[in-house]
Amino acid sequence: MSPESQRDDGEANGLRPGLFVVVVGPSGAGKDTLLALAAEDLADTPGIVFARRVVTREAIAAIEDHDVMSRADFAAHQAAGGFCLSWQAHGLAYGLPARLETTLADGVTVVANVSRRVLDEAAARFTRLAIVEVTAPQPILVARIAARGRETPEEISARIARQVELAIPPGAEAHHRIVNDGTPDEGRRRLVEILRNAG
Incomplete structure (x- = not known):
């Protein structure tokens, strides 16, 4: 579905389009952890959906919650329009299912x-966009990445060096910043508060 079709559908059914809330931040900031905790707290909250990404890497249940595709299947799915947003990072491919556009058109917060x-692409594609930036001091980022046990110290340094500055695209409705340097529950409460007040 094109961005224009999504907007037309939202107008046709008389609903205000849902808010697409993107959670961004450097590796090691704790985004997956906070998202998993917030999803638990908001499981019974109507009108909020947590999207599952598709990634070309096996999921580690303790820290990640995503669906898995091979490189070939991902490329075929992408070519068939199966993703509403996709990108490459750290040697992997990531995608969000195209069905989320229908969810947003129905007025649901995603x-x-x-x-x-891909923030500029998201801003162009989706009618309503809000950004939650999760970050932490660099020593904490390095320690958290190292704790995953997937990368050498040299690979971790290279990953940190590849981080890009956050640029807020024009048209974004909100930008929230969580400095996730405390306990997971502290970050969780902040994220839940933001999401409860979104929409």
Whole structure:
């Protein structure tokens, strides 16, 4: 579905389009952890959906919640229009299912973990966009990435060096910033508060 079709559908059914809430931030900031905790707290809250990404890497249940596709299947799905947003990062491919556009057209708030590199594309594609930036001091980022046990110190340094500055695209309705340097529950409460007041 094109951005124009999504907007037309939202107008046709008389609903205000839902808010697309993108959670962004550097590796190690704790985005997946906070999203998983917030999803638990808001599980029974109507009108909020947490999107599951498709990633070309096996999920680690303790820290990630996503669907898995091979590189070939991902490319075929992408070519067939199966993603409403997709990007490449750290040698992997990521995508959000195209059906989320229908969810947004129905007036539902959709929350998704995305790359900062696709914010301009998201702003152009979706009628309503809000940004939640999750970050932490660099020593904490490095320690959290190292704790995953997937990368060497050299690879971690390279990952940190590839981080890009956050640029807020024109038209974004809101930008919230969570400095996630405390306990997971502290970050969770802040994210839940933001999401409860979104929409």
